[in-house]
Amino acid sequence: MRPPATDTGEPLFSIREARLHYRVGGALSALRGRSSVVKAVDGVSFAIARGESIGLLGESGCGKTSMGRLLLKLEKPTGGEILFDGEDVSRLKGKALRRYRARTQLIFQNPFDAVNPRFTIRAILAEPLENAGVPRAGHEARIVDALELVRLPQPAQYLDRYPHQLSGGQLQRVVMARALILQPEFVVADEPVSMLDVSVRAGVLNVFRDVRDRLGLTAIYISHDLALVRYVCERTIVMYLGKVMEDGPTEDIVHEPLHPYSKALVAAVPVPNPHQSHDPLPIGRGAPDPRNPPSGCVFRDRCPHAFDRCASEVPALRDAGTRQVACHLF
Amino acid sequence: MTETFLSVRDLKVSYRVGRGSLDAVDGVSFDVPRGSIVGLVGESGCGKTTVARALTRVMADNAFISGGRMLFDGRDLAALSERDMNALRWREIAFIPQSAMNSLDPVYTVEYQLNEVLRLRGGLGRAQARKRCEELFEMVGIEVGRLRDYPHQFSGGMRQRVAIALALALNPKLVIADEPVTALDVIVQRQILDQLRDLQRQLGISVILVTHDISVVAYICDRTVVMYAGHVAEQGTMEATLTQPSHPYSMGLRNAFPDLQGAASGVLTPIEGAPPSLADPPPGCRFAPRCPFSIEVCASVTPPQVEVEPGHFAACHRAGEAPALRERARHVSTWMAEA
Numbered sequence: 024m025r026p027p028a029t030d031t032g033e034p035l036f037s038i039r040e041a042r043l044h045y046r047v048g049g050a051l052s053a054l055r056g057r058s059s060v061v062k063a064v065d066g067v068s069f070a071i072a073r074g075e076s077i078g079l080l081g082e083s084g085c086g087k088t089s090m091g092r093l094l095l096k097l098e099k100p101t102g103g104e105i106l107f108d109g110e111d112v113s114r115l116k117g118k119a120l121r122r123y124r125a126r127t128q129l130i131f132q133n134p135f136d137a138v139n140p141r142f143t144i145r146a147i148l149a150e151p152l153e154n155a156g157v158p159r160a161g162h163e164a165r166i167v168d169a170l171e172l173v174r175l176p177q178p179a180q181y182l183d184r185y186p187h188q189l190s191g192g193q194l195q196r197v198v199m200a201r202a203l204i205l206q207p208e209f210v211v212a213d214e215p216v217s218m219l220d221v222s223v224r225a226g227v228l229n230v231f232r233d234v235r236d237r238l239g240l241t242a243i244y245i246s247h248d249l250a251l252v253r254y255v256c257e258r259t260i261v262m263y264l265g266k267v268m269e270d271g272p273t274e275d276i277v278h279e280p281l282h283p284y285s286k287a288l289v290a291a292v293p294v295p296n297p298h299q300s301h302d303p304l305p306i307g308r309g310a311p312d313p314r315n316p317p318s319g320c321v322f323r324d325r326c327p328h329a330f331d332r333c334a335s336e337v338p339a340l341r342d343a344g345t346r347q348v349a350c351h352l353f
Numbered sequence: 354m355t356e357t358f359l360s361v362r363d364l365k366v367s368y369r370v371g372r373g374s375l376d377a378v379d380g381v382s383f384d385v386p387r388g389s390i391v392g393l394v395g396e397s398g399c400g401k402t403t404v405a406r407a408l409t410r411v412m413a414d415n416a417f418i419s420g421g422r423m424l425f426d427g428r429d430l431a432a433l434s435e436r437d438m439n440a441l442r443w444r445e446i447a448f449i450p451q452s453a454m455n456s457l458d459p460v461y462t463v464e465y466q467l468n469e470v471l472r473l474r475g476g477l478g479r480a481q482a483r484k485r486c487e488e489l490f491e492m493v494g495i496e497v498g499r500l501r502d503y504p505h506q507f508s509g510g511m512r513q514r515v516a517i518a519l520a521l522a523l524n525p526k527l528v529i530a531d532e533p534v535t536a537l538d539v540i541v542q543r544q545i546l547d548q549l550r551d552l553q554r555q556l557g558i559s560v561i562l563v564t565h566d567i568s569v570v571a572y573i574c575d576r577t578v579v580m581y582a583g584h585v586a587e588q589g590t591m592e593a594t595l596t597q598p599s600h601p602y603s604m605g606l607r608n609a610f611p612d613l614q615g616a617a618s619g620v621l622t623p624i625e626g627a628p629p630s631l632a633d634p635p636p637g638c639r640f641a642p643r644c645p646f647s648i649e650v651c652a653s654v655t656p657p658q659v660e661v662e663p664g665h666f667a668a669c670h671r672a673g674e675a676p677a678l679r680e681r682a683r684h685v686s687t688w689m690a691e692a
C-alpha cells in the first residue's frame with residue numbers, strides 16, 4: 024500500500040462553497056420558463072491534504088470535470104473560493120499564475136484527443152518544457168526521464184514516432200509523462216483509462232499509482248466507476264447534480280454506502296463474476312434536467328426513501344461516523 | 354432447449370487495403386442457441402464488429418466475406434443474394450450498431466425514424482405504425498409523449514433505448530448489439546442491460562452482444578465467445594469461461610479487471626504487449642508473443658480448438674493443462690515481462 028501522506032497540517036487545497044454556474048440556451052429557453060442556468064458545481068466544500076488522492080465519483084453530467092477545471096483554474100468560479108497553499112487561486116496573476124500552472128496538471132480522458140497528431144512524441148513532450156522556459160539543452164534528458172517514469176520501455180525508440188504509431192496504452196503513458204514532466208505537485212486525472220482496453224488499463228493504473236507514490240503527488244481521480252476509484256484513491260467524494268452527496272474513506276463507501284445515491288452507484292458497478300445480484304437498482308430511472316433540479320434534496324425524485332422534508336429542505340453535508348453525508352436520513 | 358439457431362463456421366472476413374488485403378476475421382466458428390444471449394468479447398481491433406457486420410452483411414465498402422458459412426435457421430447468410438438478405442434485415446435479424454446512440458438522424462424526430470422502419474420496411478399502415486411506436490416506447494421505458502422529440506433532446510442512455518426500440522420494431526428473431534452500453538455510465542449501463550435481458554426473455558429472441566467488458570458478459574450472457582486477433586480464443590457457457598478460463602488470454606483478462614467484490618489490496622496485472630498486426634500476423638498462436646505459458650510449438654503451429662469440457666473450447670496447445678496454468682496465472686510474477 025502507499026506510504027502515509029506527508030501531511031504538514033495545512034491542506035494543499037481548501038475549497039469553500041465553490042460554484043460554477045453555466046448560462047445555457049438563449050432568450051428562447053428563458054421565455055419557455057426554463058431556467059437557463061446549469062449549476063455544474065453548486066456549493067462544494069472540501070479540503071485536499073498534501074499527498075492525498077481523492078476520487079470524484081458520479082454519473083455523467085454531475086460536475087466532476089467542472090470541479091476538476093475549477094481546481095486547475097481552467098474555469099473561473101462563479102461563487103465561493105478555492106485556496107491553494109492558503110492563497111486564493113482566482114487572484115493569481117503573472118509569475119505566480121505561471122508557477123501555479125506548472126505545479127498543477129491535467130491528464131485527459133482520451134489520449135488521442137489530448138495530443139496534436141502532427142507532433143512527434145518528442146515535440147509533444149518538449150512543449151511544456153518550452154512554455155516553462157527550460158533551456159533546450161536539457162530537454163532530451165528530461166523527456167527520457169519522464170518516459171522512464173511512466174515505465175515506457177526503451178523510451179528513445181518512441182521519440183520520433185507520431186501518436187498514431189503508438190498503442191492506446193503507450194500513448195496514455197506519454198500523456199501522463201507530459202503532465203508529469205514539469206514535476207507538478209497536483210494532478211487531475213479525468214477518466215484516464217476509460218478509452219483503454221482492459222488488458223492495458225491495469226498497466227496504466229499501476230503506473231499512475233506508482234508515480235504518485237514515488238513523487239508524493241496529490242491527485243484527483245475522476246470516474247463514474249467505483250471499482251477504478253477504489254484502486255487508486257483512499258478517499259471518495261460522491262457528487263450528484265453539482266453537489267456533494269457523500270465524502271469519506273473509499274473502503275467504507277464500497278462496503279457500506281450511506282447516501283441512497285451512493286448505494287445505487289455501488290450496486291451498479293459491473294463485476295466480472297457469474298454469481299451476482301440482478302435486483303433492480305435502488306434508484307429511479309432517468310437523470311433529471313440539470314437546468315431544473317428538484318427543490319430540497321436534488322436526488323429526491325430518484326430516491327427510494329424520499330419523504331416530505333426532502334422536498335422542502337436542502338440536506339446539509341453532515342458528519343456521520345467516518346464520513347460526511349448530505350441526506351435527511353442521517 | 355439448446356437448439357442451434359445460428360451456426361457460424363470458419364468465417365473469414367477481409368478488408369482490401371492498398372494492393373493487398375487484411376484478414377480481420379480468420380476462421381471464426383461459434384453457435385448461438387435459440388433464445389440465448391451470446392457475448393462476443395475481446396479487445397479493440399480483435400474483429401468483433403467485423404463479425405457482427407458480416408452477419409448482417411452491412412459491411413464497409415472494402416470488406417468482403419472470403420470464406421466460411423453463417424447458417425441462420427437453415428439458410429447460409431454468406432450465400433444469400435442481396436435481395437434475400439435485405440428481406441431478412443429488421444424482420445429477422447436486427448442490428449444495433451456501435452455508438453448507435455450517435456447514429457440516429459438529428460434532423461428527424463424519433464417517431465419519424467421509427468415510422469420509416471415500420472412503414473417502409475414492415476409495410477404497416479399509419480394507424481398500426483402509430484400504435485407500434487407507442488408499444489415500443491413503452492417496452493423500452495420512455496414516455497410515449499417524447500416520440501415527437503429529436504435525438505438531441507434525449508440523454509445518451511435514452512438514445513440507446515431508442516436504438517433498441519428501433520431494432521425490435523419488426524419483431525426480429527436475432528438482435529446483434531454492438532457495444533450497446535460502452536459509452537454509458539454505470540447506472541445507465543445497468544438499466545439498459547436489465548431492459549435488454551427482460552425484453553430478450555419476454556420476446557424469446559436471441560442476442561449477440563458485442564462488448565470488450567467481461568463484466569457485461571458476466572451480468573447478462575449465457576455463453577461467451579472470446580476473440581483474439583481475428584481468432585476465437587475460447588468459448589463456452591458464461592459460467593465456465595469465467596470461472597474456469599482455459600485460454601491464457603482469458604486467464605490474463607481476469608487478473609486485469611478491478612473487482613469491487615474482491616479484496617481492497619488486490620493488485621491488477623496487465624497483459625504486457627499488444628495484439629499483433631493483422632496485416633502481418635505471426636505464425637502459430639496469435640497470443641504467443643504475450644503468453645507467459647508459450648512453448649516452442651506455439652510460435653509455429655496454429656492451435657486447434659480443444660474441448661476442455663463438453664461444450665467448452667480453448668484454442669491453445671496447452672489447453673489440456675488448463676487447471677495447472679490457471680493456478681500459475683493467479684500470480685502476478687507469471688505476467689511480469691522477462692526483460
Ligand SMILES: Nc1ncnc2c1ncn2[C@@H]1O[C@H](COP(=O)(O)OP(=O)(O)OP(=O)(O)O)[C@@H](O)[C@H]1O
Nearest residue numbers: 045047061063082083084085086087088089090313
Ligand atoms: N461549457 C459549458 N457550458 C454549459 N454547460 C456546461 C459546460 N460544461 C459543462 N456543462 C454542464 O455542466 C454539467 C456538468 O458537466 P461536467 O462535464 O462537469 O460533468 P461530468 O461529471 O464531468 O460528466 P461526464 O462524466 O459526462 O464527463 C452538465 O450538465 C454539463 O452539460
Ligand SMILES: Nc1ncnc2c1ncn2[C@@H]1O[C@H](COP(=O)(O)OP(=O)(O)OP(=O)(O)O)[C@@H](O)[C@H]1O
Nearest residue numbers: 368370377396397398399400401402403404413631
Ligand atoms: N474498413 C476497414 N478497412 C481496413 N481495416 C479495417 C476496416 N475496419 C476495421 N478494420 C481493421 O480490422 C480489424 C478488426 O476491426 P473491428 O472493428 O472488427 O474490431 P473490434 O473488435 O470491433 O474493435 P473495437 O473494440 O475497437 O470496436 C482491426 O484491426 C481494424 O483496424
Ligand code: SF4
Nearest residue numbers: 320323326333350351
Ligand atoms: S435526502 Fe431524502 S431524497 Fe435525498 S437522498 Fe436522502 S432520503 Fe433520498
Ligand SMILES: [Mg+2]
Nearest residue numbers: 087088089213
Ligand atoms: Mg467529465
Ligand SMILES: [Mg+2]
Nearest residue numbers: 401402403451
Ligand atoms: Mg467494434
